[in-house]
Amino acid sequence: MKINNSYLLGLYGGDANSIYSGGTGASGGGVKSQPTAPWSSSVADKQPTQSELLRKALSSNKFIDERANKLDLKTKNSYEYKTLFSLHTGLQLLESLALRGMEKGVTKAESAQLQKHFEAGLKEVSQYLATAGADVDTINLINGVSSTRSQGTTVVPRDNHAYQTGPLHKGSLSEPVEAFQGEVQFNITIRTSSGTQSIAIDLNEMGSTPRTMDAVIDHINGTLKTAGVETRFSRQDIPGEPRKMTVGDRTITLPASGNSWGLRVAGNSSETVGFQAVSSGTAVHVIQGSGPGGKNQALKFDPSGVGGSGIGETNWVDGRTNQSNLPDGISTVRASAATADGGMWIVADMTADAGGHTVRGQSDVVLMKLDSAGQVVVSRGLGAASNAAGYAISVSDDGRVAVAGSVTGGLIPGQNPTNAGLSDSFVSVFDANGVEQWTHSRGAKAADEATAVSFGADGKVYVSGRAQSAMPGTTATGGWDSYVQVFGETQSHSAAPIKGTSLGTTQFGTVGDDSVQAMTVDGDNLYTAGIENGSFVVRQFKIGQDGAPELLSTRNLGAAHNGEIAGIAVSDGKLVVSGATRNSGLNIGTVTRAHAGGSDAFVASLSTDLQASGDDRLTYYGTAGDDTAADVKIVDGEVWLTGTWDRARTAKDTDPSIAYLARIDPTTGAVDWNRTWTGDKQQAMPMALAVTSNGSSVLDKLGLPSGELVQDVSQKLVDATGLRAGDRFYVTNPNTNRKTAVTIDARDTLQTLATKIETASGRNLKVTVSTNRGEGPASEGDSRVLQGGGQYLTLTNADGRKGALISSGETGRDALAGLGLTAGYVGKGDDKRKTIGLELPSSLNLLNADSIIQARDFVQSALRSVREGYRAMSPTMLNANKGPVGAPSPYMQSQIANYQAALARLGG
DSSP: OOOOOHHHTTTSSSSSHHHHHOOOOOTSSSOOOOOOOTOOOGGGSSSSHHHHHHHHHOOOSSOOOOOOOOSSSSTTTTHHHHHHHHHHHHHHHHHHHHHHHTTOOOOHHHHHHHHHHHHHHHHHHHHHHHGGGOOSSSSEEEEEEEEEEEOOOOEOOOOEEEEEEEOBBBBTTTTTTTTGGGEEEEEEEEEEETTTEEEEEGGGGGGTOOOOHHHHHHHHHHHHHHTTTTOOEEEEEEOOEEEEEEEEEEEEEEOOOOOOEEEEEOTTTTTTTEEEESSSSEEEEEEEOOOOOOOOOEEEOTTTOOOOOTTTOOOTTEEEEEEEEEOOTEEEEEEEETEEEEEESEEEEESSSSSOOOOSSSSSEEEEEEEEEEEEEEEEEOSSSSSSEEEEEEETTTTTEEEEEEESOOOSSOOOSSSSEEEEEEEEEEEETTOEEEEEEESSOHHHHEEEEEEOTTEEEEEEEEEESTTTTTTOOOSSSEEEEEEEEEOTTTSSSSEEEEEEEEEOSSSEEEEEEEEEEEEEEEEEEEEEEEEEEEEEEEEEHHHHHEEEEEEEHHHHOOEEEEEEEEEEEEEEEEESSSSSSSSSSSEEEEOOOOSEEEEEEETOOOOOTTTTTTEEEESBBBOOOOEEEEEEEEEEEEEEBBBBBTOOOSSEEEEEEEOOTTOOOOOEEEEEOOOOOOOOOEHHHHEEEEEETTTTTOOOOOOEEEOOOOOHHHSSSSOOOTTTEEEETTTEEEEEEOOTTTOHHHHHHHHHHHHTTTOEEEEEEEEEEEOOGGGOOOBHHHHHHHEEEEEOOOOOOOEEEEEEEOTOBBBBHHHHHOEEESSSBTBBBBBOOOOOOOOOSSSSHHHHHHHHHHHHHHHHHHHHHHTTHHHHHHHHGGOOOTOOHHHHHHHHHHHHHHHHHHHH
16 A cells, blocks of 8 residues: 655645755645745646747846736735746846857847846846845845955055065075175165155175175165165065976976065155166166966066076076066056156056956956066056956156057946946056046047057147047048057046046048057157058158147058068168068068068158158068067167067967067168067967166166155045046945945045945944055065055944945946946845845856856856745744744654654555
8 A cells, every 4th residue: 555645744834855954835735835846846747948048038128027926825925026036037148148159150140239238137136136126025136246255355555665676696695695786876765754865885895795684774874874864675486386397287286485585675755765876778678478377577687687586587588687466366568658767667468356446247358567676556446337458558757657458348437428338448647656637538430449549749638549440520531540549637626536538539540440549749740650451551641739630641562462560660761560471572671681581570760751762771571480569669869669570370378489689770681689578388489679878787686676665655546546537336234225425536545435334324333444565576566465465354243233225326327347246135134034136247148158157157146045945935944043933842843754654565
């Protein structure tokens, strides 16, 4: 005889699930306590297939439809169940789009459609979660995560009065340090409120005393003490790092090779420290990548032969004085410019958090200043909401810095892009300390991007680029057109912010695709060089009284043959243009050095009026393989070129590559200095170049920078992070359920922002400014954020309070992402109301393979959270403190267990 298990257990108030897990009702039998969930196994035959979900996601304008979810049991919480089920359906539709995007054979057109519907669906689901989720009383349903503590990942650097060099000595401290030998003379400047004092340091004054690490430090400190200043030197212990070696397809980690020592310079708030060399020479900085997964590095060369310590450096080559790593998170560097103190500014793309900056969307642009020793001393994030790329940089005579590139999505709070899915040009101007002065972002109705930027002698900013439609006030000619736009600066009064105002735009080109790849301003002449309809074309413009450029002349240099322009400048009365090409017969004039084969770098010297002249010269530089011109700079009439050397035309990104640096006379074609080298993983890929006429000196041997140290850092969020005035997020007071906007203003610091958050939460949150004191040698390429320490926000519930809900701001002005904080509930939670977090960042998209995987993972995680919310709403879970609803006594539980055992023996 077979006994019905469900019938017997039903005598005790429900089935096994209802007794032990709250009675989901999905198993059929017993007392039904919840509506059947759409993902329940009991309705598996009614669940839509992935093909059906995808069809609906692509054909319907609605991802949320409460009427489509019929409940098979009415309860007092029916609205909450409908909300959960509606969210589940909407998330399933989003998931189907992501899963389709991962399949092979998806065309570009279909990918665009998937992204379009995913973007719309994500916005609809998120908005529904924010509105309908707030009305769910049984559980706390939020867009974000739930945690007892939330810490920001964006770090605001503190004032830093200490400087650490890279390793100078390895071995016994009783041994003389090689870097200290010979003529070592330099000056230490100490600037105070009463003036600047220059203190001469000459190691020859040590006489016969061996120049060990401690002896030299004692000598320097004695000289400083005699001068009556408080700044002092000390020895910095730099721990060795484990070494890695590749054997076949295996990577073996070897023990660290021992510690090394560097110098530490400690000042105070009243003394600003600087260093000046007695004599200096030309220095060349090269920013290079090291292939997929490798580190981006800053290399420094001294053609005169002064060398650095070489300790801790890899792939060293004669003439190189320094090597440092850029912060992780930087994907590429496309442009750089020298500074007056021997350092350089770089504009970089970052796809992950770097140097204390948090990426709000997929990618952002960061402006960094490296001192002459290769350390990052200033770092400023652009703060793009979605995607941004930096293509150009320029430094004015007074030290201002202009950066230009492209941005997709929001950048300036309150300004909506013409088309959120297309790129717009942007230009940002910073002062000499890296504090943003103004930013302009607005362009054509179709896609456009800024690819070159220059300061004029009149202080105006000139931007050039390309656009797929007419820029404001111009007419398009077809395909991608080139443009030049001029900006002036206005300020209503001394305390008012500086504004950049467009003074005019000139658009030009052919019926084909055109682009400007380099630009320079010389007096009242502006020159552009780029590719127009497949040919290298140089144009000369006259700058009028109003600053607007007027086209004067044009010269076609010949077919580009898949080449590119790397740079343009006026030097010694000649216009010098450089790039790379496969064309061995460019229309330029006398060839001083013949084309070697494949793709060669080239240097062209032209008349400034662009008229063909007998003085025109063309120099090719390369090998029989492929050679590139990643960047070019012209200093004192000489051309410096860097790129990759002699690669096979079929080479892949992962194949070995060799880098080169060469100095070429543009008139004679003579190559009077050159070096080649490789990098980590046998790959070296130069990206940008900067040349300073006074950047190399004996300071390089000591790891010390030239110029004043950056010791005082602005604590304003708009200066120290990618946040912009007007960015905001929301805090919900749990006592009143009131949602309050927390808005960033131009004067906000972490301290003032902490007060705003606590006030908005009704004092349910405790917000503290935590300190990361930071440490680590400069040789690791850490930014000053890590060396000097930094500050960030930490959120917890206030004493005796439960906490509060933090939610993101609108797309394009979300401050939460800029602070590195995660949306969600922060606090202890509610004993009777479980918090369920569905984390759906607004930056999710299907634009590339990595993004699709990320989107799928977030959506699938949100689906699991919805199911968790359903389980949390079961009567058993809601009454966990009181025991399950209708829970039998211990005696009855024992009897039920006995019956179950008997049923098992009977095969029931």
